[in-house]
Amino acid sequence: MVTNLADAQEGTAKSRRHTGVTAVIEASGACDAVTDMLSRVGDKWSMQVVMKLGEKSRRFNELRRAVEGISQRMLTRTLRNLERDGLISRTVTPTVPPRVDYALTPLGHSLWGPVMRLSTWVLENRSEIEASRSAYDTREI
Amino acid sequence: MVTNLADAQEGTAKSRRHTGVTAVIEASGACDAVTDMLSRVGDKWSMQVVMKLGEKSRRFNELRRAVEGISQRMLTRTLRNLERDGLISRTVTPTVPPRVDYALTPLGHSLWGPVMRLSTWVLENRSEIEASRSAYDTREI
DNA sequence: CTGTATCCGTGGTGATACTG
DNA sequence: CAGTATCACCACGGATACAG
Numbered sequence: 001m002v003t004n005l006a007d008a009q010e011g012t013a014k015s016r017r018h019t020g021v022t023a024v025i026e027a028s029g030a031c032d033a034v035t036d037m038l039s040r041v042g043d044k045w046s047m048q049v050v051m052k053l054g055e056k057s058r059r060f061n062e063l064r065r066a067v068e069g070i071s072q073r074m075l076t077r078t079l080r081n082l083e084r085d086g087l088i089s090r091t092v093t094p095t096v097p098p099r100v101d102y103a104l105t106p107l108g109h110s111l112w113g114p115v116m117r118l119s120t121w122v123l124e125n126r127s128e129i130e131a132s133r134s135a136y137d138t139r140e141i
Numbered sequence: 142m143v144t145n146l147a148d149a150q151e152g153t154a155k156s157r158r159h160t161g162v163t164a165v166i167e168a169s170g171a172c173d174a175v176t177d178m179l180s181r182v183g184d185k186w187s188m189q190v191v192m193k194l195g196e197k198s199r200r201f202n203e204l205r206r207a208v209e210g211i212s213q214r215m216l217t218r219t220l221r222n223l224e225r226d227g228l229i230s231r232t233v234t235p236t237v238p239p240r241v242d243y244a245l246t247p248l249g250h251s252l253w254g255p256v257m258r259l260s261t262w263v264l265e266n267r268s269e270i271e272a273s274r275s276a277y278d279t280r281e282i
Numbered sequence: 283c284t285g286t287a288t289c290c291g292t293g294g295t296g297a298t299a300c301t302g
Numbered sequence: 303c304a305g306t307a308t309c310a311c312c313a314c315g316g317a318t319a320c321a322g
Contacts, residue, residue: 030264035189037263037270042183044295048172060304071296076305086273097303098302107269114259121255122178123171128248129178132227185315201284212316217285238283239322286321294313301306 040085045070045078047115050104053088054112057103087111181226186211186219188256191245194229195253198244228252 040046045067052058052066064075079102082088087108093099104112122129181187186208193199193207205216220243223229228249234240245253263270 030267031189033267034260034263035185037267038188038259039183039185041259042180044176044180047179048176051172064304072305073297074295077294084274084277085270092304096302098305100304107266107273110266111262114255114262117258118179118182118255119175121252122175125248125251126171126174126178129226132248133225136225136227213285214317215315218315233284237322239285241284284322287319289316289318291316292314295311296309297311298309299307302304 040081041111041115043078045074046082049075049078049082050087050108050111050115053102053104053108057101060100060102063102082108181222182252182256184219186215187223190216190219190223191228191249191252191256194243194245195250198242201241201243204243223249 048067048070049063052063058066060075060079063079064070064072067075070078079088079090083090086105089103089105091101091103093101189208189211190204193204199207201216201220204220205211205213208216211219220229220231224231227246230244230246232242232244234242
């Protein structure tokens with residue numbers, strides 16, 4: 001019996017509320033799509049994997065060591081999600097032991113620019129953010 | 142008795158793993174900070190609130206109606222997090238009934254650009270992403 | 283009007299063990 | 303080597319009720 005739905009859905013499609021609506025590219029209708037991809041970008045490991053693959057194509061365990069801190073399970077899930085979105089490609093060489101190479105697709109590469117802008121913003125402003133957090137946390141001890 | 146830790150922590154500081162390390166702005170050390178802010182940006186409501194406040198300053202319920210779909214609880218939590226990060230300001234006018242105005246800070250405004258680049262990317266590429274997802278989901282029925 | 287308190291389901295994440 | 307299976311923890315988000 002299945003007690004954990006999250007695990008049961010593992011192999012299936014990720015169901016982040018697709019609107020299905022292709023019309024209305026106007027700010028309101030597309031908001032779902034933007035929020036949706038923002039959470040892909042914002043999840044714990046996706047961008048770290050994309051960054052590492054941005055440098056060069058890598059194999060599974062190579063990536064596992066490169067990302068540091070990621071579990072095998074999470075690496076697999078992250079890779080599958082990115083693959084599903086068309087951001088990375090997965091190439092299997094059926095030898096023994098098997099060899100699987102992951103690489104950024106052109107779409108994946110094109111995401112790199114916008115993400116870097118955001119990263120740059122964070123780097124430039126993180127001391128201000130840290131300061132704000134400290135101030136917020138320490139007032140009214 | 143407290144049975145739900147998440148709720149118990151509600152009033153306290155958000156503990157998204159601060160490294161505390163202010164050194165090493167090099168790509169590796171700052172990765173945590175970037176991932177951290179990426180998840181703020183990627184959470185379900187933050188950017189929608191920032192967008193709405195980008196248009197103009199708003200009051201609590203005004204915002205509640207503007208965002209659409211957000212619960213009172215989530216709006217409060219989102220606003221508190223954004224305030225803690227220094228992205229929005231909260232101004233209380235102690236009348237009865239109380240009036241609270243929220244507005245973007247300069248820091249909040251500066252985030253708007255990078256986020257828009259990413260949003261634009263999503264809008265430009267979302268059909269390709271949708272197509273990739275469909276292809277992924279329908280193969281090997 | 284602007285919140286807080288409480289309860290609860292769902293799902294994201296990690297640890298560990300196992301497989302081809 | 304590159305995964306899958308299983309279990310368990312707890313954070314996220316919604317519903318509802320209550321308060322200043």
